[in-house]
Amino acid sequence: MSFPPRRRVRLWFGQHQLADFIGEPAAATRYEAAMRRRFPGLEITNDPVPAAPRTARLQPR
Secondary structure (H helix, E strand, C coil), rough: CCCCCCEEEEEECCEEEEEEEEHHHHHHHHHHHHHHHHCCCCCCEEEEECCHHHHHHHCCC
């Protein structure tokens, strides 16, 4: 089973992370655009989320 690609958008004030959003690429792009309009002077990053290795799946107890 494969998971859809995800993006991580973060809003930064210097070294301090103010907001964190993980979602599908289209939603992440919309979120990034909204944050850029609301906080024009702050740094915003939009990075891919690495796929989880298959061995990292949760096992039932």
